[in-house]
Amino acid sequence: MNVELLKCHGSGNDFLIIDELTKDISFTEEDRKNLALALCNRNNTLGADGILFVMKSETCDARMRVFNADGSEASMCGNGLRCVARFVDEMLGRDNLVIETMKANLAVGKTEDIYQGIPTYMVEISPVSFHVKDLPLEMENETLLNGRLPGLSNSLSFTALAVPNPHLISIVTEEVLASDVQETLAKEVNGPNHLFPDGVNVSFVKPIEKGHIFVRTFERGVGFTNACGTAMSASSIVTCLNGLNEPEKEISVYNDGGQVKCIVRHDQEKEQYKIDLIGNGTYEYKAAIDIDLGDEQNFKVTNQEKFENEISVYSAFQKEVQNYLRDK
Numbered sequence: 519m520n521v522e523l524l525k526c527h528g529s530g531n532d533f534l535i536i537d538e539l540t541k542d543i544s545f546t547e548e549d550r551k552n553l554a555l556a557l558c559n560r561n562n563t564l565g566a567d568g569i570l571f572v573m574k575s576e577t578c579d580a581r582m583r584v585f586n587a588d589g590s591e592a593s594m595c596g597n598g599l600r601c602v603a604r605f606v607d608e609m610l611g612r613d614n615l616v617i618e619t620m621k622a623n624l625a626v627g628k629t630e631d632i633y634q635g636i637p638t639y640m641v642e643i644s645p646v647s648f649h650v651k652d653l654p655l656e657m658e659n660e661t662l663l664n665g666r667l668p669g670l671s672n673s674l675s676f677t678a679l680a681v682p683n684p685h686l687i688s689i690v691t692e693e694v695l696a697s698d699v700q701e702t703l704a705k706e707v708n709g710p711n712h713l714f715p716d717g718v719n720v721s722f723v724k725p726i727e728k729g730h731i732f733v734r735t736f737e738r739g740v741g742f743t744n745a746c747g748t749a750m751s752a753s754s755i756v757t758c759l760n761g762l763n764e765p766e767k768e769i770s771v772y773n774d775g776g777q778v779k780c781i782v783r784h785d786q787e788k789e790q791y792k793i794d795l796i797g798n799g800t801y802e803y804k805a806a807i808d809i810d811l812g813d814e815q816n817f818k819v820t821n822q823e824k825f826e827n828e829i830s831v832y833s834a835f836q837k838e839v840q841n842y843l844r845d846k
């Protein structure tokens with residue numbers, strides 16, 4: 519079969535969009551997993567952190583399903599949702615939309631460019647839960663807020679939260695960030711382990727100055743990525759809980775692929791959090807592939823068209839971000 523793909527990224531966290539909204543295609547669950555394994559493999563001709571299936575929804579403007587590079591399905595993807603928001607906006611001609619995801623219907627909308635010429639979208643990240651059962655994290659206490667995980671690290675403190683995909687966050691020094699500690703412990707909790715039976719996205723956060731943080735994430739089902747939107751949202755909440763930032767104020771979140779903005783919304787009456795995640799939705803190329811379901815690894819790319827202008831505007835933005843980070 520011939521499948522059209524759109525390669526996009528949010529902060530360098532890159533995805534292949536497959537349009538099931540306007541194209542008459544359908545996949546089994548096994549097909550989706552095998553497509554992710556074949557098309558995301560960076561040793562093959564394409565490569566990406568995940569696949570975003572954009573589908574029809576009975577209740578919302580569209581539905582997004584996210585598959586990680588290892589073929590596992592995730593409940594949410596913040597950077598991916600910005601790309602899907604743009605894709606559906608351009609398809610339907612409506613700047614404000616609601617997208618169905620595995621656990622919530624989320625508001626998304628076009629907003630002011632984060633850098634001149636970069637299509638920018640704000641997406642809602644919710645629901646947020648600190649209950650360890652929602653990750654799941656196997657421990658006796660109901661929550662882990664700046665607490666220790668004996669056996670994982672004797673010196674670091676962690677906060678566990680679901681947004682609603684699972685995150686483990688630690689605020690660290692430059693020295694720890696530069697070490698191999700994150701990789702070692704992230705691999706441990708994403709392999710067979712007694713704490714996180716479904717694995718977990720692991721982020722290290724370095725506070726830069728008030729309103730500015732750096733976040734690096736080892737993603738469940740992928741490994742280190744340039745950025746993870748839900749992780750940057752979860753990290754922003756954690757910095758607010760630690761008094762480093764404040765709810766309702768914009769937080770600039772830097773990452774290895776660029777920068778986003780997060781605003782933590784706290785409904786004190788309901789004791790509920792959500793986050794506005796704001797950042798780019800950039801297109802890299804359109805491609806068409808010939809692929810046999812059942813033999814996905816042997817696909818052939820038949821056509822590829824690059825979005826040169828978008829790529830160069832985004833790299834100018836990245837240079838500016840790198841210059842800012844160089845002095846920090």
Ligand SMILES: N[C@@H](CCC[C@H](N)C(=O)O)C(=O)O
Pocket residue numbers: 531568584586591592593594595596597598683684719737738739740745746747748749
């Ligand atoms: N990169 C994403 C998150 C993708 C899913 C994650 N790896 C998981 O398994 O939970 C983002 O931008 O949020």
